[in-house]
Amino acid sequence: MTNIDISIVVPLYRCETAIKELTTRICNTLEAQSLSFEIIYVNDASPANDWQEVCAVAKNNKQVKGLNLSRNFGQHYAITAGLSYASGRWVVVMDGDLQDQPEDIALLYNTAQEGFDIVLGRRVERQHSFLKRTGSIWFYRALAYLTDTDQNAEIANFGIYHKNVIRAILSMKDKVRYFPTMVRWVGFRRIEIAVNHAARNEGKSSYNFKALLNLALNTILSFSDKPLRLTVKAGILISFISFIVAAVTFFRAIMGLIVVSGYSSMMISIWLLAGVIITLIGMLGLYIGRIFDQVKDRPVFIVQQTINFE
Known part of the structure; x- marks a missing residue:
């Protein structure tokens, strides 16, 4: 100066x-x-x-x-x-x-x-x-x-x-x-x-x-790492909802209320969870990419x- x-x-x-x-x-x-x-x-x-x-x-x-x-x-x-x-x-x-x-x-x-x-x-x-x-x-x-x-x-x-x-x-x-x-x-x-x-x-x-x-x-x-923290919260929420759905399904099954398993609900669940997983992997990839750019030290x-x- x-x-x-x-x-x-x-x-x-x-x-x-x-x-x-x-x-x-x-x-x-x-x-x-x-x-x-x-x-x-x-x-x-x-x-x-x-x-x-x-x-x-x-x-x-x-x-x-x-x-x-x-x-x-x-x-x-x-x-x-x-x-x-x-x-x-x-x-x-x-x-x-x-x-x-x-x-x-x-x-x-x-x-x-x-x-x-x-x-x-x-x-x-x-x-x-x-x-x-x-x-x-x-x-x-x-x-x-x-x-x-x-x-x-x-x-x-x-x-x-x-x-x-x-x-x-x-x-x-x-x-x-x-x-x-x-x-x-x-x-x-x-x-x-x-x-x-x-x-x-x-x-x-x-x-x-x-x-x-x-x-x-x-x-x-x-x-910020807030997106990662938000995904953890989202994962916990999805797990909680999945647990409730599984419990309800289990009790309905033992009570004989489920006659035929629902193909539609199964496919929706698969696609939903697959989308969430791919999104999370993509977000992790973006953070890893930033680390890669940082360590190159250009x-x-x-x-x-x-x-x-x-």
């Missing part, structure tokens, strides 16, 4: 049209606060011209730095890459599509000076469609339940974090990275404040239903190019 006051980490994917404006607004905001800073753009192998735009801006502004990843690793891995290169006493993480407002960085920083290690931006008026807002609410509720952590659809990555928080997050060796959950796991003194949320500058989010589902599955399997990101890093 150096004597830079703030590092701004911005993951990029299809944000080429926002980079110049975002840079200007960040610089204006932090220069008005008389703060030293660096802007670290992380190009997550965007198919658009994000990296070319970063290079063009960085050529005339040494405060702008860039990382170009070797392939598309994902937003939270791009954030991890940016955090690894950040040198500021404080680190701001924000999106590159102008939905997070650069002017709110001053509010985050000033609030942090009141004695907080983490100041999270709570989006009070989310500029998303009704379906996406509703889906996000249920997504975060399910994620909170299955990971036993606090999750809030109004809070994403936008916030300011003390360098000690960043060091703690970088010390986590998890191969699956989900920044908001990692922030919650490390603890530290935190507060949430209301921030503005604008409409996306251009295009649409890359987080479709499939991407959200994969993100949720990876996060749940990496941060890097979570690879930087192909850098700009303005000494």
Whole structure:
């Protein structure tokens, strides 16, 4: 770490049209606060011209730095890459599509000076469609339940974090990275404040239903064993019900109430139990797969190019 006051980490994917404006607004905001800073753009192998735009801006502004990843690793891995290169006493993480407002960085920083290690931006008026807002609410509720952590659809990555928080997050060796959950796991003194949320500058989010589902599955399997505990409870419940059914069937048989054994009920029971068993085996396989990924110890990101890093 150096004597830079703030590092701004911005993951990029299809944000080429926002980079110049975002840079200007960040610089204006932090220069008005008389703060030293660096802007670290992380190009997550965007198919658009994000990296070319970063290079063009960085050529005339040494405060702008860039990382170009070797392939598309994902937003939270791009954030991890940016955090690894950040040198500021404080680190701001924000999106590159102008939905997070650069002017709110001053509010985050000033609030942090009141004695907080983490100041999270709570989006009070989310500029998303009704379906996406509703889906996000249920997504975060399910994620909170299955990971036993606090999750809030109004809070994403936008916030300011003390360098000690960043060091703690970088010390986590998890191969699956989900920044908001990692922030919650490390603890530290935190507060949430209301921030503005604008409409996306251009295009649409890359987080479709499939991407959200994969993100949720990876996060749940990496941060919690609750699904395994739930399957144990389900197994106990099924065993209890099976015991009752067996007892009833036994007493009906000795009382002569069962004349012909039911083919349908037998087949239903077989298919039901087979489905439960296959599901449990599949879940165990997913956890074993995560262990396999962890022990391979591959890097979570690879930087192909850098700009303005000494």
